[in-house]
Amino acid sequence: MSICVLGASGFLGQGICRELDLRGIDWAGIDRSSNDKRIHKISLDSYDDQVLEILKGFDCVINAVGSLKPRDFRVNPDAALALGMANIDVISRLVVESEVSRFVHLSSGGTVYGECKRPASESDYASPISWYGRLKWIEEMVLIDRLKTSSTLLSIARVSNPYGNEHTLSHGFVDVLVNKLKAKIPFECFFSSGAKRDFIHINDMAAQVVDLATSEYGGVFNVCSGNSTSLESLMSIVEKQFPDVIKFNEIEVSQEDIVVNDLSNSKFNSHFGKVVTVDVEQYLIEQLNAIKDKK
CATH class of the missing domain: 3.40.50.720 (NAD(P)-binding Rossmann-like Domain)
Known part of the structure; x- marks a missing residue:
């Protein structure tokens, strides 16, 4: 093929x-x-x-x-x-x-x-x-x-x-966050309380x-991964190791803001077998540990 x-x-x-x-x-x-x-x-x-x-x-x-x-x-x-x-x-x-x-x-x-x-x-x-x-x-x-x-x-x-493309670090919430931390640049994020995403x-x-x-x-x-992750939980993981570089601002939901993105992967699994994907929280922890080890 x-x-x-x-x-x-x-x-x-x-x-x-x-x-x-x-x-x-x-x-x-x-x-x-x-x-x-x-x-x-x-x-x-x-x-x-x-x-x-x-x-x-x-x-x-x-x-x-x-x-x-x-x-x-x-x-x-x-x-x-x-x-x-x-x-x-x-x-x-x-x-x-x-x-x-x-x-x-x-x-x-x-x-x-x-x-x-x-x-x-x-x-x-x-x-x-x-x-x-x-x-x-x-x-x-x-x-x-x-x-x-x-x-x-x-x-x-x-x-x-x-997320996770190491060659394009300016795309998406997770990669921008990791790239900012690597460059020692403060990261400021804006999202609504309760916001979740399937990463x-x-x-x-x-x-x-x-x-x-x-x-x-x-x-x-x-x-998709079939798992919806809280953005606040990702911020909490970062704050524990880099408390001085993270600033979170809660915003009111606009007409074009999605608060919760949650997808089912049941159809894909039924056709191709159960798919095991990388956990975004574990990925973020590993990235943070690697950044700290380089200091």
Whole structure:
């Protein structure tokens, strides 16, 4: 089997490519910049015949493109939405016209379900409350619509909140926290009381995505740890070892703030067997111990 990874140099793409190497799976990537000779340096911002020809040579395509972040919608929501729609239009057209057998799209399990009163499963209604989450849901709908008459098998991986990519330390709550501590920079965080997130280590995320890509299963799958962790508990762990560098500010919940993100991994486990993932609290403790040992 051969796999092409779109966004291969990004936060998620790097982890997926490492997992493909570990499994000995033939792969190439497409991204706007990279030092890896296996990654074609091409932007996916516009339709490109060169990309189409590349995709035709692969059995499967994984879309890990993540050019937009939630903060982009806070700064300029109209521009962010327009760019996001343009990107998914280009990618969906390329996938349809390349006629690849398999397409795995990485979506956002951290936002598409909205507020979670219980562990959200794939059969639950999507109910995004932020514009970033709405775009991720729109992307899913565009792909389902564009591929409905295609022979391409579509899987949508709703990834929770990934962490642990040591090469991209400016992405996500956990990695930013660890990076600040390593650099001896004070860390100030703002979240609502009771805030919880399902965190998944980058290696576990990549393993689940590659499991999905090399399977015959289509449809939506949560890619997550299946455990929701309190942000206050993470802060408490840090405060015990670094009491002078952490500042926590409780904020009122806005219309676009998710307090609790809680996902079920029952569907994935039923298809692939029970998945054991890295515990985010244990990971954080190990990172803090390593930082203290270097002092």
